[in-house]
Amino acid sequence: MTSTQVNGNVPAFLNENPKDRIVVLGVPLPLLERVGLFVLLAAVVVLPMVYDGYDIYEFGKILMYMLAVLGLNLLTGFNGQFSLGHSAFFAVGAYSTAIMMDQLGMPYWTTIIPAAAVCFVAGFLFGLPALRLDGLFLALATFALAIATPQLLKYDGIAHLTGGVQGIVLDTPYPPAWIDSIVMSITGEELSVDRWKYMFTAFVAVIMFAGAWNLVHSRTGRALIAIRDNPLSAKTMGINLAMFKSSAFGVSAMYTGVAGSLFAIMDEYLAPESFTFAEAIKFLVGGVVGGIASLFGAIFGGWFVLEIPNIADLVASSLADYINNPQGLTGLIYGLFLIFTVYVMPMGAAGLVQILVHRISTKR
Amino acid sequence: MSTGILEVEDVQVRFGGIVALDGVSFTMPEGKIVGLIGPNGAGKTTLFNCLSRLYIPNDGDIRFKGKTILDSPPHHIADIGIGRTFQNLALFSTMTVLENVMVGGHSATRSDFMSNALRLPWRRREEQALRERSAALIDYLGLGDVAHTTVGGLPFGTQKRVELARALASEPELLLMDEPAGGLNHDELEELGNVIQQIRDERGVTVLLVEHHMGLVMSISDKVVAIDFGKKISEGTPEEVQNDPEVIRAYLGTGG
Numbered sequence: 001m002t003s004t005q006v007n008g009n010v011p012a013f014l015n016e017n018p019k020d021r022i023v024v025l026g027v028p029l030p031l032l033e034r035v036g037l038f039v040l041l042a043a044v045v046v047l048p049m050v051y052d053g054y055d056i057y058e059f060g061k062i063l064m065y066m067l068a069v070l071g072l073n074l075l076t077g078f079n080g081q082f083s084l085g086h087s088a089f090f091a092v093g094a095y096s097t098a099i100m101m102d103q104l105g106m107p108y109w110t111t112i113i114p115a116a117a118v119c120f121v122a123g124f125l126f127g128l129p130a131l132r133l134d135g136l137f138l139a140l141a142t143f144a145l146a147i148a149t150p151q152l153l154k155y156d157g158i159a160h161l162t163g164g165v166q167g168i169v170l171d172t173p174y175p176p177a178w179i180d181s182i183v184m185s186i187t188g189e190e191l192s193v194d195r196w197k198y199m200f201t202a203f204v205a206v207i208m209f210a211g212a213w214n215l216v217h218s219r220t221g222r223a224l225i226a227i228r229d230n231p232l233s234a235k236t237m238g239i240n241l242a243m244f245k246s247s248a249f250g251v252s253a254m255y256t257g258v259a260g261s262l263f264a265i266m267d268e269y270l271a272p273e274s275f276t277f278a279e280a281i282k283f284l285v286g287g288v289v290g291g292i293a294s295l296f297g298a299i300f301g302g303w304f305v306l307e308i309p310n311i312a313d314l315v316a317s318s319l320a321d322y323i324n325n326p327q328g329l330t331g332l333i334y335g336l337f338l339i340f341t342v343y344v345m346p347m348g349a350a351g352l353v354q355i356l357v358h359r360i361s362t363k364r
Numbered sequence: 365m366s367t368g369i370l371e372v373e374d375v376q377v378r379f380g381g382i383v384a385l386d387g388v389s390f391t392m393p394e395g396k397i398v399g400l401i402g403p404n405g406a407g408k409t410t411l412f413n414c415l416s417r418l419y420i421p422n423d424g425d426i427r428f429k430g431k432t433i434l435d436s437p438p439h440h441i442a443d444i445g446i447g448r449t450f451q452n453l454a455l456f457s458t459m460t461v462l463e464n465v466m467v468g469g470h471s472a473t474r475s476d477f478m479s480n481a482l483r484l485p486w487r488r489r490e491e492q493a494l495r496e497r498s499a500a501l502i503d504y505l506g507l508g509d510v511a512h513t514t515v516g517g518l519p520f521g522t523q524k525r526v527e528l529a530r531a532l533a534s535e536p537e538l539l540l541m542d543e544p545a546g547g548l549n550h551d552e553l554e555e556l557g558n559v560i561q562q563i564r565d566e567r568g569v570t571v572l573l574v575e576h577h578m579g580l581v582m583s584i585s586d587k588v589v590a591i592d593f594g595k596k597i598s599e600g601t602p603e604e605v606q607n608d609p610e611v612i613r614a615y616l617g618t619g620g
């Protein structure tokens with residue numbers, strides 16, 4: 001059919017999205033979004049210049065958790081498939097990197113791409129049988145995966161690779177000499193390992209975030225959302241459900257898996273205890289509080305799952321004057337924080353931002 | 365033998381004890397509008413679901429351009445050239461009108477996970493072309509004002525038109541429309557009739573139209589097929605079918 005061609009005269013409404021005419025406190029929304037993105041990127045770049053040591057390590061951890069949460073958001077938020085087992089893919093990524101470093105002597109930075117590939121394949125393969133499972137049954141199957149993982153990692157038969165219960169101690173990821181010398185020539189200081197770990201993590205995280213953004217805003221992203229919204233109708237539109245759903249599982253596992261790789265590199269150590277069901281729940285919590293069908297929400301989610309337990313701990317310790325053994329209350333306080341958060345932001349942080357923008361905006 | 369763009373041959377569909385389609389046969393001449401009528405529960409939507417391969421007939425064959433479609437998976441049907449709209453809205457409710465129509469163009473585009481994640485130049489061109497083509501369809505169906513609106517909250521009749529635009533985005537040769545007139549007022553009904561005729565005349569699309577609104581079916585169809593309780597009871601020109609005693613009895617008998 002060629003009669004639908006428009007030959008250059010595109011209808012005007014195509015490039016007149018009413019959203020672009022929204023003004024927030026005198027600033028047009030598209031401009032605000034751009035400034036926001038710039039500030040965010042600038043912050044990522046500036047942080048290691050300001051912070052060092054444990055502080056910058058924490059920021060790196062936030063980005064690492066953001067990636068893990070992002071992986072789950074792609075699957076659950078955009079494609080509508082549940083997973084309570086993403087700790088398994090987190091483990092696959094972490095152990096892939098660790099084994100490549102430990103057994104094959106590969107430098108840490110060369111392990112990211114192969115680990116990503118391994119996780120994609122693992123996710124894709126798990127996604128195939130998962131096609132037959134819906135909703136709660138998929139949740140159960142992934143749950144089984146999550147509880148099996150630490151057991152498998154401890155299994156004697158593969159202990160020579162995984163280090164069994166002891167885990168694996170890894171080499172320190174020193175910055176490459178050329179980066180060190182660039183930093184030296186600019187600042188006159190040596191680049192600390194903590195700062196470098198953050199920079200490496202941020203580099204990977206920003207690239208992967210951009211990839212996810214492109215993916216979501218494309219034919220592929222529309223197909224994933226279409227499947228979530230109405231699978232039957234998606235099929236009729238020519239979308240291959242099996243291919244897209246298992247690929248979504250693969251991509252999702254890849255994101256969470258690369259987060260695992262970064263985890264291993266950052267901590268220079270890994271053991272089965274880091275990959276329990278609790279970790280999978282952390283990702284889910286991060287996804288929900290950030291906004292499960294949002295990419296930027298994953299940043300908030302990453303911060304939340306890392307920092308709120310610490311804050312809960314602080315609050316608990318501050319009660320020491322009034323209560324015996326207040327550390328026992330940490331879990332309770334964390335729970336209260338969580339309930340409060342989902343109560344205030346039922347659509348996650350991303351949803352709250354949307355509502356706020358809507359409240360204080362005017363139309364041009 | 366008959367040579368239509370679509371040949372439905374002796375199709376039978378059973379759901380447990382219910383025989384929803386009981387040996388229905390007819391052919392559709394290319395470039396025509398065929399009306400498919402029948403009282404509630406006659407089996408019209410069931411036939412549509414067979415044509416889009418969501419159901420597999422227990423017996424019989426369906427051939428599109430001479431080739432059976434029964435060995436194609438459902439997601440190939442749009443590729444083959446068969447598009448459809450749904451009786452009960454089946455839009456992607458969280459997406460905008462534009463995005464819905466662009467999903468309709470899924471089978472006419474090729475970019476994959478890798479090229480999209482990397483935002484390769486060719487896929488950006490493809491995306492832009494699809495956007496413009498979808499916009500043209502939206503314009504054509506008078507949906508420009510709501511192009512960027514999420515479909516979930518739109519009125520029923522508007523959503524029906526979005527379904528039509530979405531189906532056209534796959535550039536079908538055969539278009540299946542399941543009760544497109546639902547929820548339309550008199551003027552909109554007349555406009556819909558014109559649009560369907562335009563789709564046939566300007567785009568050369570063959571249309572299979574299921575509709576309870578007899579005025580619409582009889583005024584625009586080149587041929588009408590009537591079914592009742594899963595059996596074909598009449599076939600011919602609108603006049604012939606309208607005056608067929610079997611058809612009259614079927615409608616009076618069920619109170620339709």
Ligand SMILES: Nc1ncnc2c1ncn2[C@@H]1O[C@H](COP(=O)(O)OP(=O)(O)OP(=O)(O)O)[C@@H](O)[C@H]1O
Nearest residue numbers: 379382384402403404405406407408409410411451
């Ligand atoms: N998936 C199904 N499972 C069981 N029975 C079904 C199914 N789909 C349709 N039927 C039955 O098959 C028969 C035909 O239904 P169908 O929806 O095709 O009728 P229709 O002609 O489209 O009716 P209407 O005009 O009300 O839309 C009905 O008796 C219906 O209950």
Ligand SMILES: [Mg+2]
Nearest residue numbers: 408409410451
């Ligand atoms: Mg029906």
